[in-house]
Amino acid sequence: MTLAFAVPFLTRAFALTDVGNAGVFELDGNIVKDSSGTFPTDWGALFDSSGVTQPLPQGALDAHWVNDGPHAVTDLTTFTTGSKDTLDIANAGWQCTPSGNLTPKDDILHAYSLAIVPQSGPRMGHLLVYGGFERFTNNGAGDLGLWLLQDPAVACSSTKGAVSFTGAHVVGDVLFVGEFSTGGTVTTLNAFKWVGGSSPLANVTATGGADCRTANITANFCSRSNTVSISTPWSTQDKTSGPNTLATAEFFEVGIDLTGLFGSNAPCINRFIFDTRTSPSVTATLKDYAEGELATCPTAAISTNVSPSPIPFGGSATDTATVTLTTASTVSGTVTFNVYGPFSSPPTSTSCTSTTLVTPFSPNTVTIGPGPSPQSATSGTFTPSATGYYGWTATYNPAGPRNGNTVSTSCGDANETLLVLSIPKITAFDFTNTPDNSDPTLGSGTVMYTFKIHNYGAAVTLSGSLAVSGTASVTCTGGNTLTLSGSLAADTDATFSLTCTYSGTSGQNVSATINAMFTDTNGATHSVSGTPTTYTFTIQTI
Ligand SMILES: [Ca+2]
Numbered sequence: 001m002t003l004a005f006a007v008p009f010l011t012r013a014f015a016l017t018d019v020g021n022a023g024v025f026e027l028d029g030n031i032v033k034d035s036s037g038t039f040p041t042d043w044g045a046l047f048d049s050s051g052v053t054q055p056l057p058q059g060a061l062d063a064h065w066v067n068d069g070p071h072a073v074t075d076l077t078t079f080t081t082g083s084k085d086t087l088d089i090a091n092a093g094w095q096c097t098p099s100g101n102l103t104p105k106d107d108i109l110h111a112y113s114l115a116i117v118p119q120s121g122p123r124m125g126h127l128l129v130y131g132g133f134e135r136f137t138n139n140g141a142g143d144l145g146l147w148l149l150q151d152p153a154v155a156c157s158s159t160k161g162a163v164s165f166t167g168a169h170v171v172g173d174v175l176f177v178g179e180f181s182t183g184g185t186v187t188t189l190n191a192f193k194w195v196g197g198s199s200p201l202a203n204v205t206a207t208g209g210a211d212c213r214t215a216n217i218t219a220n221f222c223s224r225s226n227t228v229s230i231s232t233p234w235s236t237q238d239k240t241s242g243p244n245t246l247a248t249a250e251f252f253e254v255g256i257d258l259t260g261l262f263g264s265n266a267p268c269i270n271r272f273i274f275d276t277r278t279s280p281s282v283t284a285t286l287k288d289y290a291e292g293e294l295a296t297c298p299t300a301a302i303s304t305n306v307s308p309s310p311i312p313f314g315g316s317a318t319d320t321a322t323v324t325l326t327t328a329s330t331v332s333g334t335v336t337f338n339v340y341g342p343f344s345s346p347p348t349s350t351s352c353t354s355t356t357l358v359t360p361f362s363p364n365t366v367t368i369g370p371g372p373s374p375q376s377a378t379s380g381t382f383t384p385s386a387t388g389y390y391g392w393t394a395t396y397n398p399a400g401p402r403n404g405n406t407v408s409t410s411c412g413d414a415n416e417t418l419l420v421l422s423i424p425k426i427t428a429f430d431f432t433n434t435p436d437n438s439d440p441t442l443g444s445g446t447v448m449y450t451f452k453i454h455n456y457g458a459a460v461t462l463s464g465s466l467a468v469s470g471t472a473s474v475t476c477t478g479g480n481t482l483t484l485s486g487s488l489a490a491d492t493d494a495t496f497s498l499t500c501t502y503s504g505t506s507g508q509n510v511s512a513t514i515n516a517m518f519t520d521t522n523g524a525t526h527s528v529s530g531t532p533t534t535y536t537f538t539i540q541t542i
């Protein structure tokens with residue numbers, strides 16, 4: 001005989017405590033962090049008692065806390081009655097006005113936001129956004145909207161009369177509209193995206209849930225309100241409770257998996273707006289709002305350094321680009337280096353053109369990252385074929401918007417100039433003193449200076465001088481200054497000499513100094529290297 005057991009198949013084993021059980025946030029209907037360890041976190045761990053954002057846990061991109069109270073103070077951020085979800089923000093579609101008489105159940109006290117990419121768990125790598133707000137009383141269902149906006153310029157505040165919002169909708173802006181009961185159960189929550197046109201709001205049909213306690217584990221959004229009285233870590237005053245206490249259904253929080261809803265092309269959010277309204281409809285009359293920052297995509301900055309510079313002709317250099325992101329995000333993509341030149345003087349902002357682009361080296365594209373910000377990438381090795389100044393530019397091409405935006409250095413930027421020098425060098429400088437070459441102590445004699453310049457690089461034109469002077473009387477053949485001139489071909493020597501007679505008494509001296517310059521084929525003039533460049537002797541008679 002066989003005994004068969006019927007095993008119940010559980011379609012929903014337990015209430016979700018995070019959207020999709022991501023495990024990074026407590027969607028538990030309260031504000032304090034109840035768990036131990038870093039995750040799951042909660043609002044009370046992200047902000048201090050003044051609302052200042054604390055160091056964010058791993059994977060978190062951004063978090064902000066907004067004060068929109070207290071109730072007794074005139075609220076400068078409430079919607080005019082004409083403002084609608086279905087209107088564009090621009091062209092006076094949305095307007096704000098001050099209100100000292102908000103309906104208590106519609107008055108938002110604080111609002112907060114968090115964007116995070118879990119580093120492990122079932123939603124690993126997904127872009128998750130959380131939002132929460134507090135309201136003044138619970139005498140009536142809570143009807144709310146949450147806009148996730150891409151335009152960072154969206155803002156409005158008025159101390160008197162209707163004022164139009166700055167900023168505008170961008171296709172892909174996301175709207176959530178919902179309602180929670182006086183008992184703290186979220187009864188409806190729907191997602192829309194801004195598509196523009198005559199029917200500007202489109203339903204987002206991907207799976208979602210209203211209350212996380214009853215949402216499916218596959219839900220890409222769910223929310224909670226508080227079913228019991230809860231405390232706040234910051235100063236809050238509702239209508240009926242003691243300080244820093246919220247009565248049932250005065251708190252709402254939501255978790256959203258933007259990657260689950262929109263795939264890897266989730267919009268780059270820059271602002272969040274919680275609002276209260278007359279119903280969970282996109283045509284509802286809008287009441288209070290609280291707006292703040294929430295950056296889900298970082299802004300990239302790039303800095304570069306060409307090294308080494310200057311280099312001798314025949315040498316090589318590389319450029320290193322460092323990409324830094326404004327949030328703790330992953331740098332990933334490529335960096336494209338371009339070299340322009342050669343120029344006779346340091347390049348300026350207008351020097352880098354298609355005709356000065358050095359090919360085939362340019363464009364030189366290398367991989368950067370993936371890795372946590374900042375990351376660096378070094379160009380291929382550039383070996384110039386001519387002397388002169390070269391200007392580099394570098395462009396970061398992110399793999400996706402979550403890796404930052406495309407950003408470039410500008411032509412003529414600091415640390416982006418490479419100088420390639422010919423290297424004429426003083427290789428010999430000496431003098432002979434006659435009659436006694438080894439004893440320059442006679443009161444008079446003849447001195448002959450000789451020196452040699454060798455050109456290790458491309459052809460140059462020499463200039464400058466050898467100048468002889470002194471406190472002793474000194475006269476040189478052809479004058480006391482020997483002017484250097486003439487071209488010096490690659491890998492050749494130029495030899496110069498000057499003969500002088502001198503006479504003087506003890507303590508007087510004779511001095512010779514080389515001041516040699518060269519001009520390269522690009523017209524740039526530099527000093528000839530090499531030492532010594534000066535010889536001085538002192539007369540010591542007995
Ligand atoms: Ca919570």
Ligand SMILES: [Ca+2]
Pocket residue numbers: 026028030031032033034042
């Ligand atoms: Ca909690």
Ligand SMILES: [Ca+2]
Pocket residue numbers: 068075076077078108288289290
């Ligand atoms: Ca407000």
